[in-house]
Amino acid sequence: MRRSSGSIPNPRPALLLSLCLALFSFAGVWPCAAQDTPLLSGGMGFLTKTNAGATSYQPIIEPLAAAPIGQHFLVETRGAILESFSPKGGNQPGYNHSHFAAMTYLQGDYLASSHLTVVGGSFLTPFATYNERLSPVWISNFQDGPLIAGLGLMSTGVGVGGELRGSAYSNDNVAIDYTGYFSARSANKQFASDRSTGMRLNLYAKKVGLEVGTSYGRLLQGTQENFYGTHLWWRPLNTAFQFRSEYARGKHAQGYWFEASYRTKAFGGLDSWVGRFEPLFRMQQVLRIDKAASDGVAGVGTQRVDFGLDYNFSHNTRILTSYSRQFASTGNKNIWETGITYRFLFPAWRGKSK
Numbered sequence: 001m002r003r004s005s006g007s008i009p010n011p012r013p014a015l016l017l018s019l020c021l022a023l024f025s026f027a028g029v030w031p032c033a034a035q036d037t038p039l040l041s042g043g044m045g046f047l048t049k050t051n052a053g054a055t056s057y058q059p060i061i062e063p064l065a066a067a068p069i070g071q072h073f074l075v076e077t078r079g080a081i082l083e084s085f086s087p088k089g090g091n092q093p094g095y096n097h098s099h100f101a102a103m104t105y106l107q108g109d110y111l112a113s114s115h116l117t118v119v120g121g122s123f124l125t126p127f128a129t130y131n132e133r134l135s136p137v138w139i140s141n142f143q144d145g146p147l148i149a150g151l152g153l154m155s156t157g158v159g160v161g162g163e164l165r166g167s168a169y170s171n172d173n174v175a176i177d178y179t180g181y182f183s184a185r186s187a188n189k190q191f192a193s194d195r196s197t198g199m200r201l202n203l204y205a206k207k208v209g210l211e212v213g214t215s216y217g218r219l220l221q222g223t224q225e226n227f228y229g230t231h232l233w234w235r236p237l238n239t240a241f242q243f244r245s246e247y248a249r250g251k252h253a254q255g256y257w258f259e260a261s262y263r264t265k266a267f268g269g270l271d272s273w274v275g276r277f278e279p280l281f282r283m284q285q286v287l288r289i290d291k292a293a294s295d296g297v298a299g300v301g302t303q304r305v306d307f308g309l310d311y312n313f314s315h316n317t318r319i320l321t322s323y324s325r326q327f328a329s330t331g332n333k334n335i336w337e338t339g340i341t342y343r344f345l346f347p348a349w350r351g352k353s354k
Contacts, residue, residue, distance in 0.1 A: 036068045037347040037348060037349060037350075038065065038066065038067035038068065038347070038348040038349075039065070039066045039067075039345065039346070039347055039348065040063070040064070040065055040344075040345075040346055040347070040348055041063075041064045041065070041066070041343075041344065041345040041346075042061065042062045042063040042064040042078065042136075042138070042343075042344060043061075043062050043136060043137045043138025043139075043341055043342060043343045043344065044059075044060065044061040044062070044137070044341070044342050044344070045059070045060050045061075045137045045138070045339055045340060045341035045342065046058075046059050046060075046339060046340055047059075047060065047137075047143050047320075047337070047338075047339035048337065048338050048339060049143065049144075049335065049336070049337045050334075050335070050336040050337075051333065051335050052331075052333040052334065052335075054086070054087045055087065056084065056085060056086040056087070057084075057085045057086075058082055058083065058084050058085070059082065059083050060080065060081070060082040060083075060137055061080075061081050061082070062078060062079065062080050062081075062104070062136055062137050062138070063078070063079050063081075064076070064077070064078040064079075064136075065077050065078075065348075067348075071111075072110055072111045072112070073108065073109065073110055073111070074108070074109040074111070075107075075108050075109075076105075076106075076107060076109065077103060077104075077105060077106040077107070078103070078104040078105055078136070079101070079102065079103050079104060080100065080101070080102060080104055081099075081100070081101045082099065082100050082101075083097070083098075083099045084097070084098050084099070084100070085097050102190060103122070103190060103191070104124070104158070105121070105122045105123050105124050105158055106121050106122050106191070107119050107120065107121035107122060107123045108120050108121050113166075114166075114167065115166045115167050115168065116164065116165075116166040117163075117164075117165050117166050118162065118163070118164060119162060119163035119164075119165065119181075120161075120162045120163075121160070122158055122159070122160050122191045122193070123158065123159055123161075123163055123181070124157065124158060124159075125152070125153045125154065125156075125157055125158060125159050125181070125183070125196075125198070125217070126163065126165070126179040126181055126198070126200050126215075127151075127152035127153055127198060127200065127215045127217045127227065127229060127248075128152060128200075128213075128215050128229040128231050128246045128248060129213070129231050129233070129244070129246060130145060130146060130149050130246065131149070131153055131157055134244075135149075137341055138316070138318075138341050138342070138343035141259065141261055141278070141280050141308060141310060141320070142259075142280065142282060142306055142308055142320070142322055142337070143320060143322065143337045143339055144306075144324075144335075144337070146246065146257040146282075146284050147255060147257065147284050147285070147286045147297060147298060147302055147304060148246070148248050148253075148254075148255035148256065148257060148284070148286060148297055149296075149297075150295060150296025150297050151227060151229070151248035151249070151250050151253065151254075151255065151295055151296070151297055152198070152215060152217045152227035152228075152229050152248050152250065153217075153296065154183075154193070154194040154196050154217070154219055155192075155194055155296065156192050156193055156194065158191070158192070158193055159181055159182075159183030159193050159194075159196065160183055160184055160186040160188075160191050160193040161181065161182045161183040161184050161193075162181065162182060163179060163180065163181040164178075164179070164180050164181075165177070165178060165179040165180070166178065172206065173205065173206060173207060174203065174204065174205055174206065175203075175204045175206065176201070176202070176203050176204075177201075177202050177204075178199070178200070178201050178202075179199060179200045179201075180197075180198070180199040181197065181198055181199070182196075182197045183195060183196045183197070185221055194219060194220075194221055195219075195220040195221040196217060196218060196219050196220055196221075197217070197218055197220060198215065198216050198217035198218060198227075199215070199216050200213060200214070200215040200216075201213060201214055207237070208234075208236070208237070209234060209235040209236050209237050210232075210233070210234050211231075211232070211233040211234070212230070212231070212232050212233075213230065213231050213232075214228075214229065214230050214231075215227075215228070215229035215230070215231075215248075216228055216229075217229075225250055225251040225252075225295075226250075226251065227248065227249070227250045228248070228249045228250075229246060229247065229248040229249070230246070230247050231244075231245060231246045231247075232244075232245050233245070239265075240262060240263035240264070240265065240270060240275075240278075241260070241261070241262045242259075242260065242261045242262075243258070243259070243260050244258065244259045244260075245257065245258035245259070246258075250289075250295045251289070251292075251295075252288070252289050252290050252291075252292045252295050253286055253287065253288050253289055253295055253297050253298075254286075254287050254289065255284065255285050255286040255287055255297065256284065256285060257282060257283065257284035257285075258282070258283055258284075259280065259281065259282040260280070260281050260282075261278050261279070261280045261281075261310075262278065262279060263275055263276070263277065263278045263312070264277075270312075271314070276311055276312045276313065277309065277310075277311055277312075278309070278310040278311070278312060279308070279309050280306070280307070280308030280309065280310060280322065281305075281306070281307060281308070282305070282306040282308070283304075283305050283306075284303070284304050284305075284306075285301075285302065285303045285304070286298045286301060286302045286303075287301055288300060288301050298328065300328050300329050300330055301328065301329065302326065302327070302328040303326070303327045303328070304324055304325070304326040304327070305324065305325055306322055306323070306324045307322060307323050307324070308320070308321060308322035308323075309321050309322075315342075316342060316343035316344070316345075317340070317341070317342045317343075318340070318341050318342075319338075319339070319340050320337070320338065320339045320340070320341065321337070321338050321339075322335075322336075322337045322338075323335070323336055323337075324336075324337070
């Protein structure tokens with residue numbers, strides 16, 4: 001699931017809860033002598049946004065479960081439950097309310113070797129980095145995803161089919177990993193996907209903390225399209241500076257984003273009250289190639305600059321704040337966002353000591 005400012009799908013809370021309970025029950029009845037303890041994780045938050053003067057509110061919880069089965073199998077899933085309150089249009093008093101509950105993905109992993117993992121089920125589309133690595137509410141530095149987050153993810157950001165992924169090569173200096181996938185078309189409301197295929201290749205230089213990668217995706221249904229992407233991440237070793245960036249191009253649009261964040265160790269380390277502050281900066285742009293808006297990004301050329309300041313409490317709690325200025329031919333606007341998030345992680349039951 002990709003969060004957006006668009007409409008919220010019809011609620012399916014019963015299905016979500018049923019699937020979660022089925023997964024946890026399956027993990028509980030499986031003989032646990034030959035497996036590690038399943039983990040229950042995820043995050044929750046309360047987010048607010050003032051977009052061109054209109055303020056909306058969104059409480060959200062994203063539970064995640066990972067249940068190992070023996071030495072080679074893992075079942076993992078993540079869900080999303082959220083409420084949304086937004087002001088009514090046309091100068092009407094009060095707020096519109098909607099809610100949403102669904103499974104983000106549900107997949108089984110077979111660890112075939114140190115170089116190959118076979119994935120089957122409903123999985124996050126492995127294009128670029130944001131969808132798989134930064135979209136959970138407890139990870140991303142900004143509440144909103146990048147303007148180009150939809151490029152290369154087809155219409156849902158999720159595939160139903162299979163993946164092959166793993167480490168192609170690794171030594172003390174460099175690591176190369178790969179991912180390839182095929183997704184079938186699915187009209188199921190819970191696990192909707194497009195027929196598509198794609199790949200991603202990453203190279204990580206360990207001693208300098210630099211990662212570069214390239215992605216390719218192809219939509220195989222309807223009007224077939226190719227998507228291309230590159231990314232560069234840099235986190236110098238022994239520092240709390242991070243630089244992340246992506247560029248993506250489709251048939252109808254292209255764009256980029258880059259983001260920098262920093263925490264200082266100069267006043268008592270990262271756990272000091274000063275070291276917990278994390279200033280942020282992000283620049284992003286969408287460039288339209290034509291007016292066909294079928295790729296999930298803005299229908300007109302758009303530029304946006306984001307300034308943020310997060311505060312990292314202990315125990316995985318963060319306060320997120322940001323101000324953004326967006327420029328487009330349809331009008332310029334200011335966006336103010338604040339929120340608080342919490343990451344939780346605990347075993348499903350107490351593990352046995354060896």
